[in-house]
Amino acid sequence: MAVLVSTTVNGDHAEFACEPNETLLDVLRNRLALTGVKEGCGTGDCGSCSVILDGRLVCSCLVLGIEAEGRKVETVEGMAHGAELHPLQTKFIEHAALQCGVCTPGFLMAAKALLEKNPDPSEEEIRFGLAGNLCRCTGYDKIVRAVQDAAKVMRGA
Amino acid sequence: MPLDASYHAKSFKSVGTRPLRPDGIDKVTGRAKYGADHNMPGHLVGLILRSPHAHAKIKRIDISKAEKLAGVKAVLTAADLPDLTNGDQGMFDILDNCMARTKVFYDGHAVAAVAAVDMATAKQALKLIKVDYQVLPHVTDVDEAVKPKAPLLHEKCFTEGGESKPKNPSNVAKITEFGHGDVEKGFAEADIVIERNFKTEQTHQGYIEPHACVASVSPDGTGELWVCTQGHFVYRNHCAMLLGMDVSKLRVTSSEIGGGFGGKTHVWMEPVALALSRKANRPVKIVMTREEVFRASGPTSATSIDVKIGIRKDGTITAGKAELRYASGPYLSMWGELGAMTSFACYDLKNVKTRGYEVLVNRPKSAAYRAPSAPMAAFAVESVIDELAKRIGKDPLEVRIQNAAKQGTRSSYGPVYGPIGIGPTLEAARKHPHMKAPLGKNQGRGYACGFWFNFGGQTCTDVNVGPDGTVTLTVGTVDVGGSRASLALCVAEELGIPYDQVKCTVADTGALGHNDMTDGSRGTFSSSMAGIFAARNTIEVLKERAAKMWEIPVSDVAWENGHAKAVGSKYGNLAPLSLKEIAAAAGNTGGPVAGHAEIVADGAGVSFATHICDVEVDPETGRSRVVRYTVIQDAGKAVHPTYVEGQYQGGAAQGIGWALNEEYIYGKDGRLQNPGFLDYRIPVCSDLPMIDTQILEIPNPNHPYGVRGVGETSIVPPIAAIANAVSNAFGVRMTHVPMSPPRVLKALEAAKKTKKA
Structure with a gap:
C-alpha cells in the first residue's frame, strides 16, 4: 500500500507516493526523475547514490523513501545556482577529476558534506572523507586535487 | 585522393593543450544520461533467472506458473533464442552464455528471463520458474582444470x-606458441637460471555503472536499443545476428558509459532484452544488480604461469621461456594467447x-580487462628478472635497460619493432626524483615494465560544417574517458580553427558506418x-x-590557418x-x-x-600500503x-587493487562468495597516495600526429612493481596475488623459518 510522503528536495517542496519498502534512491530516480543520483551497488558500498539528508551525507540506497517525510534532501541536481556552478563542480571539470563521470554526483555530495564540516581539510582528511565513494577511473589523484582547490576557493583564499 | 597516415613533425596549436571536456557540465550536474537513466514509453521490467550451480544439466524448465502471474508479459x-549462428562457434558461445541451452556452466549463468509490469511482479515471477537441474562435478581452479x-x-x-x-577431450581448449x-x-x-610458478586470482573490471539497457522490438522487425x-x-551486429534481425533495422544508441575497461565489449543481457521485447511487444528495460555484474558479466582470467629465465653475470638475458595457463570461463578465448604474446x-x-x-573452468566467461592478459604475464616475468638481477649483484633497473627492446628488435611475438619507448621510459625512471626519495622503515622500492600492442x-x-x-x-567510438575533447582537438588542429568551434558527438548506429568498439586503446588513435x-x-x-567564389582554378587555392588563400601574385x-x-x-x-x-586504422604504435x-x-x-607511485609511459603524442x-x-590504481x-x-x-563491493574490495581514496606521472612522446610513425593508444599499458606493470617492492622490503618473493595480508604474513613467517634453519 503506497504511502504519501511530503518532503523538500533541492529547496523545492516535493510530494510523492511510494511503497513502504521503496528506497529513497528509487524514489529520487523513478518518481522524481532525479537520475543524477546513481545506483552502483544498492548495498551502501560504493557511494554513487550519496545525497545529503538534513545536512548529513547518506547512501540513498540505505534510506527508505518514507524516511524523507518532513526532511530536506539535497542531490547533485541542486548544487548549481542556475548557470553558476558550485566551486566543487567547476574544479572537478578543471582538474579532470572525472573520466566516465558516473561516480561524480556521489563524490560531489560527499565532498560538499566534508567541506561544510571542515573547510580546510588536509589531504588525509579528504582521502578519509571520501573513502565511502568508489571511483574506478581516476585513481583519486585528480579528485583529491579538485577538492583541495575547491576548498581554497570556498575559503576565499 | 589517398590519404597519408604517416607522421610528419609539426608544431601544434590545439593538440597538446588542456581545454575543458565538452561533457563536463552534464556530468557534474547529473544531466548526463547513463545506461539506467533512460526510459521508453510503457517499458516493462526485465529480470534474469540465474543458475545457483557451478555445473549442471538443465533437465526441464517449467515456466507455466510464471506465465500465468498477473502482470507478467x-x-x-533458450527455446525463444533459436540458434541462428550458422556454425560460427564464437557467436554460438555468446548465445549460450546469454541464455544457457543444455547445461549451466557457472554460478550465475542465465537460464530464463521475465518481463513484467513492475519490479515486484518480475521478482515474484522469477520465483515461479522451476528449473530441474542435474548437478555435475565442477572445477573452478585453473591448475585443477x-x-x-x-x-x-x-x-x-x-x-x-x-x-x-589429442585422443581424449580435456579442458584445454587451445594452445598457442610464440618465440624464436x-x-x-x-x-x-646462462650463469644463473631461475624457474618459478606464479599465480594470479580472478579480478573484475569493477566499473561503477552496472550493465543496463532498454530494448524495443516492433512487430515490423525494426528495433531500438539504448x-x-x-x-x-x-x-548491434551481434544482437541482430542472434535475433535474426537485419543489421540496418536495429538502431543502437550508446549511453554515457560509467566505466568499462573491457567489460562492456561483450553482449550479456542485451539480446535477452530484445527477445523479451519481441515476445511481449513492449519495450523492456534490464538493469543488472551489482551481484549479477560480479557473477555473470566477464571478469578477467585467473592464471598460473611457469617462467624460466637465464642470465649471464654480465647482465645479458640468454633465454626466456613461459607456459601460461589462463582460465577462460566455459568457452574458448584468446587470453592465454595474449599472455604468451605479451610476456617477454x-x-x-x-x-x-x-x-x-586457454583453460575452461566453471567460472563466468572471461572478458577483456585493460591490456587483457598482459599484467599477469608481466608479474611473472618482471618478478624473475628482479630476482636474477639481485643474484648477479646488479641493479634491476640497469639489467632492464641492458636488455630492453629497441627499434629493429624482433619482438618475442614476431614483428620487428619500429621506434619504441621501453628504453626511454627506463632511462627516465633512472633520472626520476622518485629514485632518490628516502625509504622509511618496512618500506621497499620496486620497478616493473609493461607492454601493450x-x-x-x-x-x-x-x-x-554548419551554416x-x-x-x-x-564519431562512432564510445567516449570512455574524454575522447570527445581529444578528437575535437585533432580536427580543430587540422582545420586550423579554435577547439571551441568543434563539437564532437558520438553517433548512434543509424548515423555512421560500422565502427569497431573502443577497446585496445584505439578510441583516440583510430577516431583521430x-x-x-575527414577534416582533410x-x-x-x-x-x-x-x-568557385573567386572564380579561379582550385589548384590555385591553399588552406592555411582556417582560411582559403589564393596562391600566386596574380x-x-x-x-x-x-x-565561416x-x-x-x-x-x-x-x-x-x-x-x-x-578507414581501417592500421599501424597502432606499441606502447x-x-x-x-x-x-x-x-x-x-x-x-x-603503497606510499609512493610513479608512472612513466610513452604516449606517442599526448593530445x-x-x-x-x-x-x-587510473590504470595504476586498478593494478594496485589487483x-x-x-x-x-x-x-x-x-559458488562465488564475494559478489559485492564490500567483500570484493577495490581501492578507496584513503588506500592510495597521489600517483605521479611522466608522459614521454616518441611519435608513432603511422599516425599523422604520432599518436599511440594510452589507455591500457598503465595496468600492466603495477602487480610486478608492487611484488618487487615487497620483496625488496623483506627479502620474500611473492608469487601469488593478491598479496593480501594473510598471504604476506605467510610469506614472512616462511622467510623467518628459512632464516632460522
Whole structure:
C-alpha cells in the first residue's frame, strides 16, 4: 500500500507516493526523475547514490523513501545556482577529476558534506572523507586535487 | 585522393593543450544520461533467472506458473533464442552464455528471463520458474582444470594447436606458441637460471555503472536499443545476428558509459532484452544488480604461469621461456594467447619461447580487462628478472635497460619493432626524483615494465560544417574517458580553427558506418586518424568552394590557418576566405560542406611503460600500503595531456587493487562468495597516495600526429612493481596475488623459518 510522503528536495517542496519498502534512491530516480543520483551497488558500498539528508551525507540506497517525510534532501541536481556552478563542480571539470563521470554526483555530495564540516581539510582528511565513494577511473589523484582547490576557493583564499 | 597516415613533425596549436571536456557540465550536474537513466514509453521490467550451480544439466524448465502471474508479459528461455549462428562457434558461445541451452556452466549463468509490469511482479515471477537441474562435478581452479581427471566442461573439447591431435577431450581448449631462437641453448649459456610458478586470482573490471539497457522490438522487425557499451556497432551486429534481425533495422544508441575497461565489449543481457521485447511487444528495460555484474558479466582470467629465465653475470638475458595457463570461463578465448604474446615483449631476446593455454573452468566467461592478459604475464616475468638481477649483484633497473627492446628488435611475438619507448621510459625512471626519495622503515622500492600492442581497426567518421562555420565531428567510438575533447582537438588542429568551434558527438548506429568498439586503446588513435582524414577531405571541399567564389582554378587555392588563400601574385587583391565565410555561402556554391572518412586504422604504435613504486608492509598484520607511485609511459603524442595522465593514474590504481586486495573467492560448492563491493574490495581514496606521472612522446610513425593508444599499458606493470617492492622490503618473493595480508604474513613467517634453519 503506497504511502504519501511530503518532503523538500533541492529547496523545492516535493510530494510523492511510494511503497513502504521503496528506497529513497528509487524514489529520487523513478518518481522524481532525479537520475543524477546513481545506483552502483544498492548495498551502501560504493557511494554513487550519496545525497545529503538534513545536512548529513547518506547512501540513498540505505534510506527508505518514507524516511524523507518532513526532511530536506539535497542531490547533485541542486548544487548549481542556475548557470553558476558550485566551486566543487567547476574544479572537478578543471582538474579532470572525472573520466566516465558516473561516480561524480556521489563524490560531489560527499565532498560538499566534508567541506561544510571542515573547510580546510588536509589531504588525509579528504582521502578519509571520501573513502565511502568508489571511483574506478581516476585513481583519486585528480579528485583529491579538485577538492583541495575547491576548498581554497570556498575559503576565499 | 589517398590519404597519408604517416607522421610528419609539426608544431601544434590545439593538440597538446588542456581545454575543458565538452561533457563536463552534464556530468557534474547529473544531466548526463547513463545506461539506467533512460526510459521508453510503457517499458516493462526485465529480470534474469540465474543458475545457483557451478555445473549442471538443465533437465526441464517449467515456466507455466510464471506465465500465468498477473502482470507478467513474457517469460523466456533458450527455446525463444533459436540458434541462428550458422556454425560460427564464437557467436554460438555468446548465445549460450546469454541464455544457457543444455547445461549451466557457472554460478550465475542465465537460464530464463521475465518481463513484467513492475519490479515486484518480475521478482515474484522469477520465483515461479522451476528449473530441474542435474548437478555435475565442477572445477573452478585453473591448475585443477588441466589435470587429466578433472570434470569436463565440454565432452567434445579436443585441444587445438598442440603438437598432435589429442585422443581424449580435456579442458584445454587451445594452445598457442610464440618465440624464436633456441631456448635450451640459451639456458646452457646462462650463469644463473631461475624457474618459478606464479599465480594470479580472478579480478573484475569493477566499473561503477552496472550493465543496463532498454530494448524495443516492433512487430515490423525494426528495433531500438539504448545501452551502456564500449561498442554499440558491435552490439548491434551481434544482437541482430542472434535475433535474426537485419543489421540496418536495429538502431543502437550508446549511453554515457560509467566505466568499462573491457567489460562492456561483450553482449550479456542485451539480446535477452530484445527477445523479451519481441515476445511481449513492449519495450523492456534490464538493469543488472551489482551481484549479477560480479557473477555473470566477464571478469578477467585467473592464471598460473611457469617462467624460466637465464642470465649471464654480465647482465645479458640468454633465454626466456613461459607456459601460461589462463582460465577462460566455459568457452574458448584468446587470453592465454595474449599472455604468451605479451610476456617477454619488453626485451630484446635471442632465445624466447612462450606457450599460452586457454583453460575452461566453471567460472563466468572471461572478458577483456585493460591490456587483457598482459599484467599477469608481466608479474611473472618482471618478478624473475628482479630476482636474477639481485643474484648477479646488479641493479634491476640497469639489467632492464641492458636488455630492453629497441627499434629493429624482433619482438618475442614476431614483428620487428619500429621506434619504441621501453628504453626511454627506463632511462627516465633512472633520472626520476622518485629514485632518490628516502625509504622509511618496512618500506621497499620496486620497478616493473609493461607492454601493450594497442589496436586500430574499422572506423567511420564525419565532419560537417554548419551554416555558421562551426563544425560537428561525428564519431562512432564510445567516449570512455574524454575522447570527445581529444578528437575535437585533432580536427580543430587540422582545420586550423579554435577547439571551441568543434563539437564532437558520438553517433548512434543509424548515423555512421560500422565502427569497431573502443577497446585496445584505439578510441583516440583510430577516431583521430579518421577525424583528421575527414577534416582533410573537408578542406578539399572548402578549397573547391573558395575557388568557385573567386572564380579561379582550385589548384590555385591553399588552406592555411582556417582560411582559403589564393596562391600566386596574380591574386594579390583577394583577401583570404575564412571557414565561416565559405560556410555562409555554401548554399550557392554546391550545398552543405562535409568530409567523411571510412578507414581501417592500421599501424597502432606499441606502447611501453615503466613504473616505480614504494610499498610499506606492516610485519604484524601483513597489510601492504603503497606510499609512493610513479608512472612513466610513452604516449606517442599526448593530445590532451590531462586525460592521458588520468589514464596512467587510473590504470595504476586498478593494478594496485589487483596486486593487494581484489580476488574472486569461490567456495567448494563452486559458488562465488564475494559478489559485492564490500567483500570484493577495490581501492578507496584513503588506500592510495597521489600517483605521479611522466608522459614521454616518441611519435608513432603511422599516425599523422604520432599518436599511440594510452589507455591500457598503465595496468600492466603495477602487480610486478608492487611484488618487487615487497620483496625488496623483506627479502620474500611473492608469487601469488593478491598479496593480501594473510598471504604476506605467510610469506614472512616462511622467510623467518628459512632464516632460522
